[in-house]
Amino acid sequence: MGNNNQKKLKRKEMLKNKRIEEQLKDENTIEQINKILLCGTGDSGKSTMIKQMRILYCDGFPSEQVQLYKNAIQKSLRVNMKMLIQNGKSLGIHINDKVNKQLSEEYLTNFPTYKRNGVYCNKEVYTLKQLWHDQSIQTVWKNRSEIQVPENLDYYFNNLEKYCSPNFKPTNEDIVLFRIPTTGIVKINFHSQDTKWEIIDVGGQRSERRKWIHHFQDVNLVFFIIAINEFNKKLYEDQTINRMNESITLCKNILNNKYFKKTDCSLVFTKTDLLKRSLQKTEFKRYYSKYDGENNYEQVSEYIQKLFIKTIKKKNKRQVSSHLICATENNEVEKIINITIRKYLERKPISII
């Protein structure tokens, strides 16, 4: 009888301990947030990935951000038309059409006075449309790798009336395709495969990079983002440097940093759509003379991936993967995030929330 009571007491005690252990485990795992750090040079597509994450996991963009993008998109039409006209002159591409030439001169002198409340008058919309369709301006646009203009400018100029309208409200696509260079740090939290994650976006321009170090600790996955089409472009911060070479050097420095010795890393090559377009008119070999393959997407993209992969040391201590994506396509970003997290969790089983 006494023995039985003792056994019951022992079992009760064991159950109690087990409950406490489970509770403690729960408390620890609730706190467990895995970190993904996005890094890479300016304009490589880091924030584009973050925007896609917002759409996928956070119900899209808050109204203040939508308003911010509306103002920035509208302003960029003026600023970039001015850039196209002026850069055309420095590239030796002058507007031949007499009427358009006159319009362009007028626009350069008058455009500051157009800025009334950010609203476009009919005359300005007409001028922008006329100039965008001008043959010489189109030639400048075709030579855009020589100058610093935003990648997806044609998307906005081809639908000018919409973007110049005071009632225009940016869609998710309008926001994803538009670039506002990041200054500072942006973080987003999300759940994936029963685990909690935080993804961190940093500014990629040279002046921003010194801030990165503060986020190197406790990173579970590093995504190094590379715009695969930038083999023929010059760096915004220093026009004597080739953008892809800058990216290779940065990749080498960051991914071989002592903090990431054992951290899994993914090389994410964005802008595959733009590389395909660019190879139709540009010889890759002109920029990378050692390349002896065909001038097609498959071979060039493989070669570029190898240029980056070979800079990464001690691959045996961590997993290194490489992905080709068009970051403006939501499903492509979702796919690589899911694959990378799954592989990480398979290798490093962690407590489930």
Ligand SMILES: Nc1nc2c(ncn2[C@@H]2O[C@H](COP(=O)(O)OP(=O)(O)OP(=O)(O)O)[C@@H](O)[C@H]2O)c(=O)[nH]1
């Ligand atoms: N067509 C196309 N455009 C892309 C792709 N990825 C990014 N972009 C565009 O490239 C531009 C720059 O992208 P961001 O994501 O702002 O670049 P970033 O790396 O955050 O730049 P910083 O903030 O300066 O470091 C944006 O206009 C994007 O829409 C892509 O795969 N295809």
Ligand SMILES: [Mg+2]
């Ligand atoms: Mg950014």
